[in-house]
């Protein structure tokens with residue numbers, strides 16, 4: 192088990208305002224530790240609280256419109272270095288993302304991918320060119336190049352916060368979901384960055400890159416649906432304008448994954464989706480960290 196850092200406990204401060212994540216929208220700021228006291232929770236896991244601690248976790252959901260991809264920026268804003276990471280950066284929006292990171296005074300230490308993408312080129316290679324010392328991260332099972340290879344159960348630490356790695360294969364063999372830490376000083380409710388394993392009211396397709404519908408069904412059920420129902424789920428894409436969901440919502444309303452496994456496999460076999468337009472360019476680039484034209488550069 193890899194632990195990429197040291198986790199320290201820290202004190203919490205409390206500020207009395209109301210936040211309702213169930214109606215949150217893109218770019219909303221998430222919190223570090225919402226207290227459970229005075230909380231109202233529905234069956235779907237939407238969550239309203241009348242008090243919360245001030246924000247250790249700085250969180251931004253960023254969008255790349257051509258591929259409808261979400262990139263996520265997370266940082267420990269209480270730590271003196273403000274260490275930050277990006278999940279699933281896109282080549283076309285690297286300058287925007289790095290400019291935001293500079294403006295917020297963050298030090299980005301990891302550029303992470305949930306999997307080898309087929310529809311866009313990762314921004315990781317460009318970011319490595321522009322940010323000295325940053326480390327690229329991907330799962331060992333992906334077979335792609337990176338500085339750090341993660342496996343299920345590993346922790347990725349940034350300041351006093353961390354992400355846990357869960358294997359969610361099926362869209363690709365190496366797909367992982369990054370979940371915020373479990374513990375009193377980690378953001379509550381937890382947040383899971385599901386890549387293309389789970390989409391809002393959908394899931395990743397399984398018809399290329401060693402996709403496997405049965406594996407996707409089992410991994411989502413065992414690694415995502417077992418999280419607390421109020422856990423926020425942030426997908427790698429959305430094609431309908433949605434931004435966030437919860438475990439509770441998807442367990443009730445996901446039109447594919449609420450079915451039994453046999454029906455799910457049949458649904459997936461009959462999706463008849465067009466192949467991603469960029470697949471022949473994107474996959475070869477992404478297995479080398481988006482650096483296919485820069486082979487002399489480090490990964």
Ligand SMILES: N[C@@H](CCC(=O)N[C@@H](CSS)C(=O)NCC(=O)O)C(=O)O
Pocket residue numbers: 258308309310362387393394395396397428464465466467468469
């Ligand atoms: N039209 C887009 C690709 C759309 C697509 O296939 N999305 C993937 C995730 S990116 S590989 C997917 O799994 N979709 C599932 C679904 O149900 O839509 C393009 O040409 O790039």
